[in-house]
Amino acid sequence: MLTAVELHAVHKVHRRGTQEVRALNGVSIGFPAGTFTAIMGPSGSGKSTLLQCAAGLAEPTAGRILVSGEDIGRMDERARTALRRERIGFVFQAFNLVASLTAAQNVELPLRFAGRRPDRAEVDLALSAVGLGERTGHRPSELSGGQQQRVALARALITRPDVLFADEPTGALDTTSAREMLAMLRRLVDQQAQTTLMVTHDPVAASYADMVVFLKDGRIADRLELEPADRTRPGRIAAQMARLEA
Structure with a gap:
């Protein structure tokens, strides 16, 4: 199976004055293409830092990161920006929509930033795929969370x-x-082989993934492979989280 994202001995150290905080401590892991991975861990475990480094949003202190086989550490900032715009998608807790733009105009933004002329049919199809085909002209204030x-x-x-x-x-x-939203992410993986990495604190959310990777103190503490039945039984994930937090 092809590997979409690879981390090789990745370290990330934050310096605050004379103090050092090691957010990632020698993390090595590969995320197979076409799979859904949830990343969990106690507060401060390094899970969001791992995602930011893997996505090229933060630069690791040491180690190598490959996205689709390309070493992003060997890229200059212009190339990394192009990679993020064209080959990486982001969804955050904050919706980060532009309030003055319609749903369709918000969806068009990555294409415009990449210098591509948006195809309205393509934009409408993207919104229809997430169940909003009739809301293309609505602004964020007219939509639910x-x-x-x-x-x-x-x-x-x-x-x-x-x-x-x-x-x-x-x-x-x-x-x-x-x-x-979780069912939608799961369908994207099952029907379109969309490689997905999700940071979450919620065992129910993690239960939609194919695998859960647990972090503690900047290291991989455990991995748990999931079956479809686990989506109705997130107890195994919750129990593992409780052990890590103990």
């Missing part, structure tokens, strides 16, 4: 990215909207 996050998802997918990175994508949603 769940609908806004679906616009953010359509925006992330419009460039057909190699990898989708999601950082607590259901954190600001109610239970029903969160489950709809």
Whole structure:
């Protein structure tokens, strides 16, 4: 199986005055293409730092990171920016929509930033894929939180990215909207082989993944492979999290 993202002995140290905080401590892991991985761990375990480094949003202190076989550490900032715009999609807890733009215009933004002329049919199709085909002309204030996050998802997918990175994508949603978003992410993996890496603190959210990677103190503490039945039984994930937090 092809590997979409690889981390090789990745360290990330934050310096605060004379103090050093080691967010990642020699992490080595590969994320297979076409799979859904959840990343969990106690607060301060390094899970968001791992995602940011893997996505090229933060530069590791040491180690190598490959996205679709390309070493992003060997790229200059211009090349990394192009990689993020064209081959990586992002969904965050905050929807980060432009309030003055319609849903369709928000979805178009990555194409415009990449210097591509948006195809309206392509944009409409992206919104239809997340169940918002009739809301293309609505602004964020006219949409619910769940609908806004679906616009953010359509925006992330419009460039057909190699990898989708999601950082607590259901954190600001109610239970029903969160489950709809997770089901959508799962369908993208199952039907379109969309490689997805998701940071979450929620065992229910993690249960939609193929694998859960647990971090503690900047290191990989455990991995848990999941079956479809685990989506109705997130107890194994919750129990492992409790052991890490003990």
